[in-house]
Amino acid sequence: MEAAAAYRATAPPKEIRNLIIQLGTENPRWGFRRAHGELRRLGHKVSPATVRRVLRAAGLRPAPRRQPARGEWAAFLKAQASGLLATDLFHVDTIDLQRLYALFIMEVRTRTVHILGVTAHPSAAWATQQARQFLWQLGDRAAEFTHIIRDRDTKFTATFDAVFASEDITVAKVPPRSPNCNPHAERFIRSAREECTDRVLLFDRGHAEKILHDYAHHFNSHRPHQGRDQLAPSDNPNVIPLPAARIKRRQAVAGLINEYHRAS
Structure with a gap:
């Protein structure tokens, strides 16, 4: 009885509770931290614990949590984060079982992701050319x-x-067979698969490249990140809270992902 009374005393307003439940219901792959991030982006500073309580009370299960990198390597990542890039390749498969490989680079400080290219035949020469193109596009920003x-x-x-x-x-090479030592890249791969490529039929290389570019745009412009105070890379940190009744959903990345914004 005391716990129930304490919950009622600290519960958010009804419209915010309804918004939390809406986010959890419409996005079953989200956990409470992801839902908390979306609320933060919309200007509502509800605590993660409150979001978790509301979702649990509504019978919505949390998503699994990832394990962070540890030890000296984690200290290196933290110390160098402001000037750090992370890169990796990951594969996706088309409907005719053709395996494709996507190369990307992340700016770790902001979590901004660049999809460099997608190919069925990755080679050292191809990867090197993508790296040259990436730095050319960065221009003077490469000095950062x-x-x-x-x-x-x-x-x-x-x-x-x-x-x-x-x-x-x-160039900092991770130890052999140690994917956790490149945690930001590994986390992006996991997110891209769970939220995007595992949920869509890819017809060919061009289609896969478009879907991945669309997902990167969502990731950079809308998806909240815990390491950035639940802001997307391009978010304004001083967002004005949006009334829950004026928040509308729109679909992105071929209808795979929900985004929330102010109603016009």
């Missing part, structure tokens, strides 16, 4: 970065490393 993390995939050769060395960006 000091390190890039990569694994020991054979596509990442000395020539690939030299592209970044030419801009005074040091």
